Amino acid sequence: MKARIIVTLKQSVLDPQGQAIEGALAALGFDGVGSVRQGKIIDIELSDPADAETRLNAMCEKLLANTVIEDYRVEMVE
Amino acid sequence: MKARIIVTLKQSVLDPQGQAIEGALAALGFDGVGSVRQGKIIDIELSDPADAETRLNAMCEKLLANTVIEDYRVEMVE
Numbered sequence: 001m002k003a004r005i006i007v008t009l010k011q012s013v014l015d016p017q018g019q020a021i022e023g024a025l026a027a028l029g030f031d032g033v034g035s036v037r038q039g040k041i042i043d044i045e046l047s048d049p050a051d052a053e054t055r056l057n058a059m060c061e062k063l064l065a066n067t068v069i070e071d072y073r074v075e076m077v078e
Numbered sequence: 079m080k081a082r083i084i085v086t087l088k089q090s091v092l093d094p095q096g097q098a099i100e101g102a103l104a105a106l107g108f109d110g111v112g113s114v115r116q117g118k119i120i121d122i123e124l125s126d127p128a129d130a131e132t133r134l135n136a137m138c139e140k141l142l143a144n145t146v147i148e149d150y151r152v153e154m155v156e
Binding site: 030 | 109117122137
């Protein structure tokens with residue numbers, strides 16, 4: 001089975017990478033672009049679907065997300 | 079309105095970051111993890127919903143994705 005983990009910075013945390021994208025889009029002439037935030041996705045294939053959600057949450061807590069500054073969400077793809 | 083852009087490496091392109099995550103998960107004792115691929119998401123707020131999809135695709139082609147090695151998908155969030 002496949003799962004997708006989405007890791008985003010918490011709203012209260014500054015996102016310089018997003019701000020850089022915002023500036024670059026404006027410089028390229030794209031108008032009306034408000035806030036831009038960047039995050040990451042991690043696509044994982046699991047051979048065993050048992051307890052997948054629990055295991056994926058544990059992976060996020062231990063390795064994939066820094067829960068001090070980041071939020072994560074686990075989505076089952078198939 | 080808000081849109082989410084998902085940028086992933088093409089399947090044929092090596093993903094060393096994903097492989098590093100795969101190795102780290104195995105070292106932490108998570109079994110049954112197959113291939114791991116990492117990508118990025120960019121959340122953009124647009125003040126004007128007109129032609130949003132066309133403009134977002136243009137942003138991806140010009141700046142946000144390297145279409146030689148990356149695929150992108152545009153999703154309207156709200």
